[in-house]
Amino acid sequence: MSALKKKYTLWLVAVAVPLAAGAAIFAFMGADPVQAYAVMFQGAFGSWARFSEVLVKASALSLTGLAVILAARMNLWNIGCEGQLVMGAIGATAVALRLGPSLDPWLALPLCALAGCLGGALWASGPSWLRARLGVSEIITTLLLNYVAIALMEHLFFGPWRDPAGFGFPGSAQFAEAARLPRLAGTRIHPGLLAGVGAALALTWVLARTRWGYELTVMGLGPRAASYAGMNAARRGFWVLLLSGALAGLAGMAEVTGIHYRLQQGVATGYGYDGVIVACLARLHPALAPPAAVILAAVLVGGEYLQTKMRLPSAASLVIEGALLLSLLWVQTRKSTS
Structure with a gap:
């Protein structure tokens, strides 16, 4: 089998496995798999309103996917994007609640973005230091955090930040208008989508055209060779994980200032973990992260529509998502051993 034919065969299998897994689940629940997939497609792309929700989810997924990609290009696995996203949301909320009412939007929103990035980077700093100084695996430490x-x-939205006018519901007070990202008319699309695309383009340029990006790639592909060349992999890994956390924190800031306008339960919805799938789907290429995020977001939105239209659990989309991750990892393993 030629190399090109083998490559396309592997990717065909990677697509077929999650589709087959989803079809098996639908059939087990007594539904027609073809109809179920048609409903999912309609739910994601059937109207502008539905597709706009795909783009809303893709905003956060792009940033968390880029966070994973940046670390993975140096052979580091940041599994803590979920926690870093949450800490970014906490940082942005702190600024929005304390300074938002007294600042203009041109100042309040950049401060929220800065606080979000700092929150995510701060949460990644512990695992970064432990890996750089003690060699502790960042996979375990980032995951546990x-x-x-x-x-x-x-604790914050049940306790000190709980809205006294919230009728007992957990959540912070609503943000002032100055601390809210603008939305595209008639949708929930906010500038976080542009931030994801811009970050993807910037990271692509940095990795391909700068010495810093070249050295990062070399350290990831050949740590021993990089060490012989005088590159300090431990120090570079420390800063790479911090930047990765900052990207995830920016996603958290966009969620609270662009979607919820407050800190509440729905902030931690798994976007950080889904970023791993986005990174694998994009094959660790930053430029492919936004399209990969749209594909995964379409699966999630289609699953939600499936629940309302056919009374099937939206968790069926999670089965497809999990099978997709496993098949992508299998493809990467086969390619690395061939």
């Missing part, structure tokens, strides 16, 4: 971040967020 996700639960700490979510617990901290719940």
